[in-house]
Amino acid sequence: MSARDTIAAVATPPGAGGVGVLRVSGPAVPALARDLLGRTPQPRHAHLAAFRDADGAVLDRGLLLYFPAPRSYTGEHVLELHAHGSPVVLDLLLRRVCALGARPARAGEFSERAFLNGKLDLAQAEAVADLIAAGSEAAARAALRSLEGAFSTRVQTLLEALTRLRVHVEAAIDFPEEEIDFLADPAIAAQLEALRADLAALLAEARRGVRLADGLHVAIVGRPNAGKSSLLNALAASERAIVTDVPGTTRDVLRERVQLDGIELTLADTAGLRDSGDAVEREGMRRARAELERADLALLVSDAAHAEADLALLAALPPEVARVVVVNKIDLDGAASRRETRGREVWLWLSALTGAGLDLLREELKRHAGLGEGAAGAFSARTRHVLALERVAAHLEAAALTLAATRAGELAAEELRQAQRALGEITGEFTSDDLLGAIFSSFCIGK
Numbered sequence: 001m002s003a004r005d006t007i008a009a010v011a012t013p014p015g016a017g018g019v020g021v022l023r024v025s026g027p028a029v030p031a032l033a034r035d036l037l038g039r040t041p042q043p044r045h046a047h048l049a050a051f052r053d054a055d056g057a058v059l060d061r062g063l064l065l066y067f068p069a070p071r072s073y074t075g076e077h078v079l080e081l082h083a084h085g086s087p088v089v090l091d092l093l094l095r096r097v098c099a100l101g102a103r104p105a106r107a108g109e110f111s112e113r114a115f116l117n118g119k120l121d122l123a124q125a126e127a128v129a130d131l132i133a134a135g136s137e138a139a140a141r142a143a144l145r146s147l148e149g150a151f152s153t154r155v156q157t158l159l160e161a162l163t164r165l166r167v168h169v170e171a172a173i174d175f176p177e178e179e180i181d182f183l184a185d186p187a188i189a190a191q192l193e194a195l196r197a198d199l200a201a202l203l204a205e206a207r208r209g210v211r212l213a214d215g216l217h218v219a220i221v222g223r224p225n226a227g228k229s230s231l232l233n234a235l236a237a238s239e240r241a242i243v244t245d246v247p248g249t250t251r252d253v254l255r256e257r258v259q260l261d262g263i264e265l266t267l268a269d270t271a272g273l274r275d276s277g278d279a280v281e282r283e284g285m286r287r288a289r290a291e292l293e294r295a296d297l298a299l300l301v302s303d304a305a306h307a308e309a310d311l312a313l314l315a316a317l318p319p320e321v322a323r324v325v326v327v328n329k330i331d332l333d334g335a336a337s338r339r340e341t342r343g344r345e346v347w348l349w350l351s352a353l354t355g356a357g358l359d360l361l362r363e364e365l366k367r368h369a370g371l372g373e374g375a376a377g378a379f380s381a382r383t384r385h386v387l388a389l390e391r392v393a394a395h396l397e398a399a400a401l402t403l404a405a406t407r408a409g410e411l412a413a414e415e416l417r418q419a420q421r422a423l424g425e426i427t428g429e430f431t432s433d434d435l436l437g438a439i440f441s442s443f444c445i446g447k
């Protein structure tokens with residue numbers, strides 16, 4: 001399979017447990033397995049074995065499973081030893097297999113080998129880590145879909161369409177006397193447009209995939225006393241934040257994780273924004289603004305009694321952050337809860353105190369977290385993928401402009417080539433060692 005060395009690591013989490021698994025991968029595995037079992041193991045068969053140290057003393061009794069290459073996680077010969085989940089026993093077993101020719105694996109090294117042996121593409125390998133780290137049911141389901149190739153297949157389809165288009169354009173360049181006519185062929189423009197539309201759809205889904213994997217980061221902002229901390233407490237269903245009728249109560253950012261129908265929200269309560277205030281409060285406001293820059297969604301809370309004045313803040317929000325306007329304290333004038341769309345904002349009338357209208361807010365949050373319509377087939381993605389897709393979009397746009405304006409085949413072809421490269425980075429067709437190192441080193445040991 002490869003001339004790589006043999007690696008070993010405990011694959012189960014540190015600490016005591018019912019069962020602990022030691023995993024070994026590489027060319028030394030067949031000999032190692034024979035040594036441990038006293039005979040050649042059957043492939044993919046659970047053998048009951050006594051694991052012995054060099055002197056023949058039994059270290060533990062457990063199961064031994066042998067997966068010959070290439071039908072294994074890494075694509076190499078793999079051995080799994082299922083022992084009792086004792087850190088001491090597992091450490092002794094690890095020492096034993098290292099004495100028999102293995103070395104301790106680095107973080108993510110099994111998955112890296114799976115990638116290098118073509119068992120998983122890069123997006124799938126990342127999905128393994130995202131599945132392990134999933135903080136909610138929706139995140140776990142989405143990561144499994146990516147692991148099974150839902151995202152990669154879409155990328156692959158785009159890559160194929162892009163390749164066909166490049167063949168067309170590059171063929172035109174090879175016939176300079178006909179190049180202009182060739183590139184004016186409406187079929188080329190149509191192919192490019194279709195590609196851009198498919199890419200835009202995939203980009204939107206990948207962005208949702210990032211939110212599903214990471215959870216939705218919500219910054220709660222507004223004027224002092226609008227009821228921001230009360231809203232956080234209502235959503236968290238606990239008295240996490242201090243609520244008083246004194247404006248300027250919240251000084252620091254308070255973050256709270258909330259599970260909402262299988263998705264994870266990180267809510268950040270912030271200091272009320274106003275012009276005056278002491279030094280501490282001003283620092284709180286600076287932190288509130290920094291929180292906004294990082295958020296996926298801003299909940300702008302206003303007091304129903306003076307909502308219009310409070311909402312002058314809308315213009316101050318970073319333009320790229322999605323926002324929902326909350327008109328709070330409707331209990332004071334007896335208004336009913338409701339939802340309205342005004343321009344790019346959704347407005348919700350509710351009461352953090354009585355809970356009226358909170359269900360509308362929960363629905364809105366779920367929509368933003370990617371659990372809206374069409375979420376059934378959602379896959380997980382990473383910011384790295386979104387950035388790559390954005391670069392692809394920019395190159396395709398440049399190619400379209402070049403073709404439309406100048407019919408400069410060489411330039412358009414170069415943009416398409418760059419687009420293909422950026423797309424290939426997602427699945428790992430084009431990668432640098434630095435990128436691979438960065439990705440796999442963030443995995444856990446034994447994966």
Ligand SMILES: Nc1nc2c(ncn2[C@@H]2O[C@H](COP(=O)(O)OP(=O)(O)OP(=O)(O)O)[C@@H](O)[C@H]2O)c(=O)[nH]1
Pocket residue numbers: 222223224225226227228229230231242243244245246247248249250251270271272273328329330331332350351352353354
């Ligand atoms: N009647 C009514 N009062 C509310 C409601 N929400 C909050 N309040 C009251 O408004 C006051 C301010 O609430 P907070 O939650 O502290 O407001 P805040 O926006 O966090 O204030 P700062 O942290 O000072 O910026 C408190 O007295 C709350 O009890 C509501 O829906 N209805």
Ligand SMILES: [K+]
Pocket residue numbers: 224225243244245246247248249250
């Ligand atoms: K307050």
Ligand SMILES: [Mg+2]
Pocket residue numbers: 228229230241242249250269270272
């Ligand atoms: Mg507060």
